Amino acid sequence: MWRRLLLEGTTCLLQAADPKVLHHRHLSSPCSRLLTQRRPCVLRLRDAGFPLAHGGTRAFKKDANSNAEFPASPITVTEIKQYIRSKDIPFHDGYSCLHVPSIFVQPPARRDAFSLFVDKTTGQFLCKDTLVEGSWEDLQDCLEVMQKEEQDFLSPHVLLGYPESVEEQEDRECELREVQRIWSSAVPLTDVPEDEVQLVKTMFQITKLSNATLKKFGVRLFKPTKSLVFPWFGGPDSSLKGVKLLSAQNTDTEKVIYKEATVPKCSSYYNLFGLPLVSRMDSEVVLTGHELDTLAVSQATGLPSVALPRGVSCLPPILLPYLEQFKQVTLWLGGDIRSWEASKIFSRKLGLRRCSLVRPGEYRPCPVEALAQGKNLSQIVKASIPAAHKSIVSFRQLREDVYGELLNTEQVAGVKWTRFPELNRILKGHRKGELTVFTGPTGSGKTTFISELALDLCTQGVNTLWGSFEINNVRLAKIMLTQFAMQRLEENLEQYDFWADKFEELPLYFMTFHGQQNIKTVLDTMQHAVYLYDINHVIIDNLQFMMGQENLSVDKFAVQDHIIGAFRKFATNSSCHVTLIIHPRKEEDDRELQTASIFGSAKASQEADNVLILQEKKLVTCPGRRSLQVTKNRFDGDVGIFPLDFIKSSLTFSAPIKGKHKLRKVPPTKPENEEAEKGNEVAKEAKENEVAKEAKKKKEEVKKVKAVKANKTMETLQPATGK
Ligand SMILES: Nc1ncnc2c1ncn2[C@@H]1O[C@H](COP(=O)(O)OP(=O)(O)OP(=O)(O)O)[C@@H](O)[C@H]1O
Incomplete structure (x- = not known):
C-alpha cells in the first residue's frame, strides 16, 4: 500500500x-x-x-x-x-x-x-x-x-x-445529493395520516410496531416507491451519510418478501442502524441482521439494539470499534440456519466470551416475526446460549443442534447451484467448512468449469476468494465476466460497463499471487480474508503451485500431504469451504480418471469431503465431451456422473440439452476408509459400463456421420464441432 x-x-x-x-x-x-x-x-x-x-x-x-x-x-x-x-x-x-x-x-x-x-x-x-x-x-x-x-x-x-x-468526486457528490433528495422527499411517519400508516404496516407485516418506535428510530416513508427509509447518521456531527430503502412484496405464501436498496451502494454502506440511540453507558446490545428486527427488539425488550448493514452476509471489521463498549452482545441475526452459522462466525470476531447467540427454531423466529407472533422477546434474549463452548460436550448440549439439522435438512445441505441442478442432486449443495478436491486432465477446462461453479455460488451471496496461481487475475476475471454476462463481450464492448457494474457488486476477491507460493503465506492471506470479508469459499488453482517452495529434500508426496492437511484444517477451523484443484497423475490417454488418479498419495481423497473429476472423452474428430463425476460425497454418500455441454461463446458448461443426457447415479462407495480405492470399485464398474455404452453410442454416431458425409458434397466436409 x-x-x-x-x-x-x-x-x-x-x-x-x-x-x-x-x-x-x-x-x-x-x-x-x-x-x-x-x-x-x-x-x-x-x-x-x-x-x-x-x-x-x-x-x-x-x-x-x-x-x-x-x-x-x-x-x-x-x-x-x-x-x-x-x-x-x-x-x-x-x-x-x-x-x-x-x-x-x-x-x-x-x-x-x-x-x-x-x-x-x-x-x-x-x-x-x-x-x-x-x-x-x-x-x-x-x-x-x-x-x-x-x-x-x-x-x-x-x-x-x-x-x-x-469522475470519482462527481460520483460522490451525486451520491450525497441522491441521499439528501430521498431523505427530504420521504415523509416522517408522524406526518402520514393514520389510516395510511396502518396500510403500510400491514404491507410490511409490522402491525405490532408502534408509531413511537418508528419515530424514535427516525423511519420515514418514501411514497413514490412505497418504501420505508432508514437513515444513516454518522460522524462527529451526526450528519446524514446514507439511506436504506426497504420495499415489501406480498406473496401467495403469506410471507412478505423484502427488497432493499442503499445509497451509497451496499459495498460502501457502513451503517450500524440504531447506534445513535445507544448511550455511552450501555454495556449490553442485541445485534440483529435487519433494521426491522432492531425496531422489534428495542420496542419489546427496551434493550439497546443495532442492525448490521448487510445482514448476515458480513461483519466488516471497521464496525468493530463501535461495538467495543458492550460487555454483553446477543446475536439474534434471523430465524434460519444461515443466520445461525453467521452468528457463530461473527461471535469469533466480536470475542466469544462476551457473545451469546439466539438459536433459530420454531419458537425463535427472527425478532420482527417473533413480535408479530406475540412471543416474549425478552425471554428469547435471556435464553440465548453462550458462544464460547467447551471442548467436551454432552449430547444434552448437542440435542438442539441435532434437532435443528433434522428440522432444516434443505438448509443444512447448503447453497444450491442455479446452473448445475445435477450437482445439487448428487452433492445436495455447497456447505461451509468442507474441502473439495477437483481434478481433470490437463487443459480439459478445470479452471473454466470451477470458475463458473464458484460464480454461481457467488451470485447467491457466497463470499468468494480466488487463489489463481496459474492464470493471472485479469484473465480469470475476464472468464468469469464472460460467464456472468453469458456472452462474448469482445463483440459487444458497448455492454462492457453494464456488465462490469453488476459484476463489481459481487462479493468476489482475488489473491494477488502468481506462480509458486509458500503455503504459509497463502494460508495467512486466506485467514485475513476470512476475517475481513467473511469469505465462505476459497478456490486454489492449483495445489502444484505450492509445492515448489517447500523443502525439496523432503519426499514430494509428504509435502503434498502436509499442504492438503493444512487446507483441511483451515476449512474446518474457519468454517470456510475450500476447493482445491489438483493435477492428475499421468494416465493413459484413453482411460478415464478415478479417485486414485489424483496426483500424490491417497491423502487428498481421504481428507476431502468431496472429490470431483472433470472427465474428458478423447476423440480424434472433435474436442472430447466432458462429464463431471462425483466420486466422493461425505455429506450423504451419493456419487454419480453427468455430462456437461460447453458453450464456447459464454465459456459456460451449464444447460446440457434436456432429455439428451440423464443424470446417472452410481451406488455410494466408502471412500473415507483406507481402502478408498477398493471402495470405489462399484463406482468404477458402473463407470466402465457407462464408458462401454458411450463408446458404442459414439461408434454409431461416427457411422452416421460417415454416412452423411459420404452423401454430401465436398464443401460440407467441415470438421465436427463436437456439439
Ligand atoms: N469443454 C470444453 N471444450 C472445449 N474447450 C474447452 C472446454 N472447456 C474449456 N475449454 C477451453 O480450453 C482452454 C483451457 O481451459 P482451462 O484453462 O479451463 O483448462 P485447465 O484444465 O484448467 O488447464 P490446466 O490443466 O492447464 O490447468 C480454454 O481456452 C477454455 O476456454
Missing part, C-alpha cells in the same frame, strides 16, 4: 506494504486492466479507493472493499502491544481492539478518552473522535513522525490518500 504522510506540508513519507487480496472491482475499469499487469501499480490502484466508516471527512473515493490492506507480514496482537508499549503509550485490552488515547486529538482532551481503536487481528486503526483511519503501517508512521518531530499530537489531516479523480 502506498500512503502519503504529510506533516505541515513539508515531511513526505512513502511507504509500500504488500496487499495480497484484490477486490475484483479493481480489475474492472479499463485503466486497472492495464495497471494490474505491474505489481506496484496494483498497490497504488488499491489505495485509490479508501473508505471511511461512519462518514469520515477524507476526500477519498469510498470503497468498502479496498479498506482492508494486508500488512507486509501478518501482525500478531503481541507485536502490536509490544510496539505500543515501546512508545510509552497506555492502552486498554478490549474485545476485538486495543484502545489507546487518540494521537489526533490535542491533549488534555484525549487524556481519559481512549478513542483510537487498533484492530487486534490486522492492526488497522480508527479514531472515533476524528474518524481518521488507516493501516497498522500508517499508525507506526504517525507515531514515528510524532516522536521525531517531538509533537504530542498530529493533525487529523496528516494522512492523505491520493486525490480523487474528477
Whole structure:
C-alpha cells in the first residue's frame, strides 16, 4: 500500500506494504486492466479507493472493499502491544481492539478518552473522535513522525490518500445529493395520516410496531416507491451519510418478501442502524441482521439494539470499534440456519466470551416475526446460549443442534447451484467448512468449469476468494465476466460497463499471487480474508503451485500431504469451504480418471469431503465431451456422473440439452476408509459400463456421420464441432 504522510506540508513519507487480496472491482475499469499487469501499480490502484466508516471527512473515493490492506507480514496482537508499549503509550485490552488515547486529538482532551481503536487481528486503526483511519503501517508512521518531530499530537489531516479523480468526486457528490433528495422527499411517519400508516404496516407485516418506535428510530416513508427509509447518521456531527430503502412484496405464501436498496451502494454502506440511540453507558446490545428486527427488539425488550448493514452476509471489521463498549452482545441475526452459522462466525470476531447467540427454531423466529407472533422477546434474549463452548460436550448440549439439522435438512445441505441442478442432486449443495478436491486432465477446462461453479455460488451471496496461481487475475476475471454476462463481450464492448457494474457488486476477491507460493503465506492471506470479508469459499488453482517452495529434500508426496492437511484444517477451523484443484497423475490417454488418479498419495481423497473429476472423452474428430463425476460425497454418500455441454461463446458448461443426457447415479462407495480405492470399485464398474455404452453410442454416431458425409458434397466436409 502506498500512503502519503504529510506533516505541515513539508515531511513526505512513502511507504509500500504488500496487499495480497484484490477486490475484483479493481480489475474492472479499463485503466486497472492495464495497471494490474505491474505489481506496484496494483498497490497504488488499491489505495485509490479508501473508505471511511461512519462518514469520515477524507476526500477519498469510498470503497468498502479496498479498506482492508494486508500488512507486509501478518501482525500478531503481541507485536502490536509490544510496539505500543515501546512508545510509552497506555492502552486498554478490549474485545476485538486495543484502545489507546487518540494521537489526533490535542491533549488534555484525549487524556481519559481512549478513542483510537487498533484492530487486534490486522492492526488497522480508527479514531472515533476524528474518524481518521488507516493501516497498522500508517499508525507506526504517525507515531514515528510524532516522536521525531517531538509533537504530542498530529493533525487529523496528516494522512492523505491520493486525490480523487474528477469522475470519482462527481460520483460522490451525486451520491450525497441522491441521499439528501430521498431523505427530504420521504415523509416522517408522524406526518402520514393514520389510516395510511396502518396500510403500510400491514404491507410490511409490522402491525405490532408502534408509531413511537418508528419515530424514535427516525423511519420515514418514501411514497413514490412505497418504501420505508432508514437513515444513516454518522460522524462527529451526526450528519446524514446514507439511506436504506426497504420495499415489501406480498406473496401467495403469506410471507412478505423484502427488497432493499442503499445509497451509497451496499459495498460502501457502513451503517450500524440504531447506534445513535445507544448511550455511552450501555454495556449490553442485541445485534440483529435487519433494521426491522432492531425496531422489534428495542420496542419489546427496551434493550439497546443495532442492525448490521448487510445482514448476515458480513461483519466488516471497521464496525468493530463501535461495538467495543458492550460487555454483553446477543446475536439474534434471523430465524434460519444461515443466520445461525453467521452468528457463530461473527461471535469469533466480536470475542466469544462476551457473545451469546439466539438459536433459530420454531419458537425463535427472527425478532420482527417473533413480535408479530406475540412471543416474549425478552425471554428469547435471556435464553440465548453462550458462544464460547467447551471442548467436551454432552449430547444434552448437542440435542438442539441435532434437532435443528433434522428440522432444516434443505438448509443444512447448503447453497444450491442455479446452473448445475445435477450437482445439487448428487452433492445436495455447497456447505461451509468442507474441502473439495477437483481434478481433470490437463487443459480439459478445470479452471473454466470451477470458475463458473464458484460464480454461481457467488451470485447467491457466497463470499468468494480466488487463489489463481496459474492464470493471472485479469484473465480469470475476464472468464468469469464472460460467464456472468453469458456472452462474448469482445463483440459487444458497448455492454462492457453494464456488465462490469453488476459484476463489481459481487462479493468476489482475488489473491494477488502468481506462480509458486509458500503455503504459509497463502494460508495467512486466506485467514485475513476470512476475517475481513467473511469469505465462505476459497478456490486454489492449483495445489502444484505450492509445492515448489517447500523443502525439496523432503519426499514430494509428504509435502503434498502436509499442504492438503493444512487446507483441511483451515476449512474446518474457519468454517470456510475450500476447493482445491489438483493435477492428475499421468494416465493413459484413453482411460478415464478415478479417485486414485489424483496426483500424490491417497491423502487428498481421504481428507476431502468431496472429490470431483472433470472427465474428458478423447476423440480424434472433435474436442472430447466432458462429464463431471462425483466420486466422493461425505455429506450423504451419493456419487454419480453427468455430462456437461460447453458453450464456447459464454465459456459456460451449464444447460446440457434436456432429455439428451440423464443424470446417472452410481451406488455410494466408502471412500473415507483406507481402502478408498477398493471402495470405489462399484463406482468404477458402473463407470466402465457407462464408458462401454458411450463408446458404442459414439461408434454409431461416427457411422452416421460417415454416412452423411459420404452423401454430401465436398464443401460440407467441415470438421465436427463436437456439439
Ligand atoms: N469443454 C470444453 N471444450 C472445449 N474447450 C474447452 C472446454 N472447456 C474449456 N475449454 C477451453 O480450453 C482452454 C483451457 O481451459 P482451462 O484453462 O479451463 O483448462 P485447465 O484444465 O484448467 O488447464 P490446466 O490443466 O492447464 O490447468 C480454454 O481456452 C477454455 O476456454
